[in-house]
Amino acid sequence: MDDDRDLLLHVWREVCRHLEVAQSAGTILGLLAPRLPVELLEVVSLDLARGSSLRRTAGCRGAEPRQTARARPLDGPDCAILRAWVPSGRVLWHGPGTGEADPPLRVLLGGAPATGSWLAGPLAGEHGATGALLLRALPRAPFAPAHAGLVGALLEPF
Numbered sequence: 001m002d003d004d005r006d007l008l009l010h011v012w013r014e015v016c017r018h019l020e021v022a023q024s025a026g027t028i029l030g031l032l033a034p035r036l037p038v039e040l041l042e043v044v045s046l047d048l049a050r051g052s053s054l055r056r057t058a059g060c061r062g063a064e065p066r067q068t069a070r071a072r073p074l075d076g077p078d079c080a081i082l083r084a085w086v087p088s089g090r091v092l093w094h095g096p097g098t099g100e101a102d103p104p105l106r107v108l109l110g111g112a113p114a115t116g117s118w119l120a121g122p123l124a125g126e127h128g129a130t131g132a133l134l135l136r137a138l139p140r141a142p143f144a145p146a147h148a149g150l151v152g153a154l155l156e157p158f
Helices: 002-016 025-032 076-088 103-108 145-155
Strands: 038-047 052-060 066-073 092-094 118-125 128-137
Touching: 002 025, 025 038, 025 052, 076 103, 076 118, 076 128, 092 103, 092 145, 103 118, 103 128, 118 145, 128 145
Parallel strands: none
Antiparallel strands: 038 052, 038 128, 052 066, 092 118, 118 128
């Protein structure tokens, strides 16, 4: 429990040091690596009123984090799926043998199949859905259900 608290404090301290998460994505990956087999960290902004998602930041283990700006339109059903998921606060876990990915994860991945192991956490603000945190596991080290609990604790302040 103390290890979890220390990790949460270190991650939040790093997030608060920078205006753009891209500036801290590499450090955050380094902080998470001892506890999560994470290979890729992405932050997706959502504008459900306008029907769009924007991949803002990507950090990959062993590579420099990069600020991305890949916008993708969302149709009405996709917006409805995300609008229902974000307030739930539920971290989605997808891995080998779990079957088809949950609809919100499929939407966030642009309709592509969720190959590998993923965790997706909703980001909500005072005006509703603002984004999502996507984590992809290392190829030979899939996420376990307990990892979803840790990611949920990381997102709790939202």
